[in-house]
Amino acid sequence: MPSRISRRHLLRLLLLLAPALPAAATPPLAGLRVVSGDLPPFAIEGQPQRPGVLVEVVEELLRRAGPSPQRVEIYPWARAMQMAANNPRVAILPLTRTPEREPRYQWLLKLYVQHFVFINRGGQPPVSTLEQARGLRLTVLRASPNLAQLQRHGFDARQVVLANSVEDMLRLLERGHVDALYGGDVVNMDKVRSSGRDPAQFQVGLELEAGEVWLATSSGVEDTERARLQELYQAMLRDGSVERLFRAYGIRPREQDLR
Template sequence: MWLRRFILGLLCALPALSQAAEPAPVKLVVGDMAPYSVAGNTDSPGSLVEIAQALARRVGTPMEVQFYPWTRALAMVAVAPRTLTLPLTRTAERENKYRWLAKLYRQKFIFVGLQGNGKLSDPSLLLHARLTTLRGTPHKRLLLEAGYTDVDECATVRECIRMVKKGIADASYGAEDTHRSAASMDGNKAGEFSYSPVYRQDDVWLAGSLDFTEEDSRKWRAALETLRSDGTITRILHKYGATGN
């Protein structure tokens, strides 16, 4: 009789044990920043979103992707457990606010203005121009520290481009990939805009809430290396017209 009760008790406990063994899901919160993250397109959710999804599969963690305004996404990672975001540049101001899980990509930063804006040929000529840049990034602070005197902010890269097109701003500053993508949306024509030489470059990361551990970071970095080695990252970037770096 005792053996029967023991077996029945063990069978009842198996579902709970199985559930406990499953890794806790993570939530990836991102802004709409094509080509890195593309809202409303489950087949092509963006190059860096797809890389993050591949990483999650490799470490065996279910992932849910949600889109929010960029500043709200950043705020959520600061307070919500098991939450990730991208693409995040790693700065001294941000260093202790997030767990830095994986270095994903190296961005090139440029200025974008209307065709015929001769100052774009040399970013130093834009020191006193009306500039705009994405809110929630370190760009405004960096530009002001570099001597640029008139820097506004916008909620999305597409809004930055609209400000340039309407003459509200002389140029927008930010990642070349996102600005070229935004310049091709909303009925814009490629020939309407000009681009400066690369002003600076920086790495962008997949970052998480502080409840992720150093061991988690090690696993995600190891998974990233396997994705680089087997060509997964190259294939994803190629899908979006980018190259590996």
């Protein structure tokens, strides 16, 4: 007569013989935080109905990825940089991709190509040559790649004032503390307009460099998640969503700047 099997032992046996159930799949990009600075028109602080074109692009990407879309959080740029550099799954936009930064980040998605120019006050000679620019007092945004760019072209760091925001850069220029600012053409001129300043009082001069701006994070994003972001972005390019968002902010990007 067969021996009796206790209910406890039977349960153990059934668990051993039962096929393993697949673990619940984690939704792609779940728990990903995205931060930025106040960099109009790419990211705009305090304007939930008009938060910035790249903020809207990325929030739409995350909405399409579902199921719990995240809002982009705005901080002072240097703090946003520190958060993304020191914490896994904290992404930042728009981060310029440079040789110095290359090994420190996971580069998730190219968003735009930014053109870096000299801007000075109207009524002064426009900045049109490197030789002329090297004789000027300049300001750049702190924690941006702009100081390194200038130094690669022979500028002395002692002639460059680091500013905490684009607004601070414009104030330094208006008050005569610097002769010109150096930075992204779209960001700086948009700040001129959105702050109520007269764009005719400023002039865009020499373009020194161009740089791709990306959504990036220091660590923690899987290759499959990165591929999903890129797939969704390509779909947005095909259906015209990206171009429509740029045009809504008055920007007519060159086609190669978005791809």
